[in-house]
Amino acid sequence: MEELFSDEYFMQKALQEAEIAYEKDEIPVGAIVVCNNKIIAKSHNLTETLTDVTAHAEMQAITAAANYLGGKYLKECTLYVTLEPCVMCAGALYWSQISRVVIGAADEKRGFKSKMLQLHPKTEIVEGVLANEGKKLLLDFFQQKR
Amino acid sequence: MEELFSDEYFMQKALQEAEIAYEKDEIPVGAIVVCNNKIIAKSHNLTETLTDVTAHAEMQAITAAANYLGGKYLKECTLYVTLEPCVMCAGALYWSQISRVVIGAADEKRGFKSKMLQLHPKTEIVEGVLANEGKKLLLDFFQQKR
Numbered sequence: 001m002e003e004l005f006s007d008e009y010f011m012q013k014a015l016q017e018a019e020i021a022y023e024k025d026e027i028p029v030g031a032i033v034v035c036n037n038k039i040i041a042k043s044h045n046l047t048e049t050l051t052d053v054t055a056h057a058e059m060q061a062i063t064a065a066a067n068y069l070g071g072k073y074l075k076e077c078t079l080y081v082t083l084e085p086c087v088m089c090a091g092a093l094y095w096s097q098i099s100r101v102v103i104g105a106a107d108e109k110r111g112f113k114s115k116m117l118q119l120h121p122k123t124e125i126v127e128g129v130l131a132n133e134g135k136k137l138l139l140d141f142f143q144q145k146r
Numbered sequence: 147m148e149e150l151f152s153d154e155y156f157m158q159k160a161l162q163e164a165e166i167a168y169e170k171d172e173i174p175v176g177a178i179v180v181c182n183n184k185i186i187a188k189s190h191n192l193t194e195t196l197t198d199v200t201a202h203a204e205m206q207a208i209t210a211a212a213n214y215l216g217g218k219y220l221k222e223c224t225l226y227v228t229l230e231p232c233v234m235c236a237g238a239l240y241w242s243q244i245s246r247v248v249i250g251a252a253d254e255k256r257g258f259k260s261k262m263l264q265l266h267p268k269t270e271i272v273e274g275v276l277a278n279e280g281k282k283l284l285l286d287f288f289q290q291k292r
Contacts, residue, residue: 051218052209053241063198072197091234095199117261
């Protein structure tokens with residue numbers, strides 16, 4: 001049985017967001033922000049729907065979480081994201097000073113780690129949580145596109 | 147006399163945006179997007195006003211320009227920004243595939259160049275346009291803060 005409030009539990013919620021993106025014909029990436037075991041933001045990639053390259057799941061999650069908290073720093077929060085953040089999202093996470101970032105699948109080509117970037121020194125990073133599930137959604141999406 | 151539609155002419159418009167930010171007690175950075183010599187987006191840093199770390203001038207300018215054009219790629223556009231973009235904004239500019247980026251002052255500490263990042267291969271970069279004016283606004287702002 002899935003443990004309540006584990007990283008897998010919350011990543012599953014982020015994966016549900018990625019599935020919603022998939023259904024909207026968006027590259028399926030989902031994110032949530034959790035603060036004190038409460039989900040305070042949910043989002044999924046909306047770059048096509050909004051015709052906006054900045055509308056990645058993480059960007060929306062950061063904005064929504066800050067809006068919920070009434071402050072721009074996400075110091076007691078964890079972001080769960082189904083795919084390794086890109087340079088833009090890593091830059092935004094840096095500015096947010098978020099406490100933890102839990103990543104699903106790696107993105108060898110576009111992920112921030114391939115650019116030798118680091119998040120904020122205060123940010124703990126956990127990788128590979130339900131990575132196969134996150135990756136499978138992406139592979140299915142691009143296969144269907146061909 | 148200032149030449150019409152020169153980079154200096156448009157950077158002056160971006161500097162006016164930075165001055166608006168200054169008046170709002172925001173770190174004074176301004177940006178505009180120009181397409182066929184027409185300004186299609188104007189913005190300034192609003193991170194404090196919106197309590198949102200993603201509300202940099204460039205991010206808003208990219209979103210507004212794409213909204214104006216009805217497409218997410220800014221292929222025939224130039225972004226003028228009074229300060230060298232950070233990692234987040236450089237990442238967003240990469241995704242936008244913008245044609246040109248004209249930068250005012252350098253940001254040795256937080257700018258994307260210090261992180262060895264590159265913009266899109268299709269993007270021409272021009273640096274140091276009215277750099278002193280852009281830098282002076284920032285120095286005045288932080289001096290006043292002390």
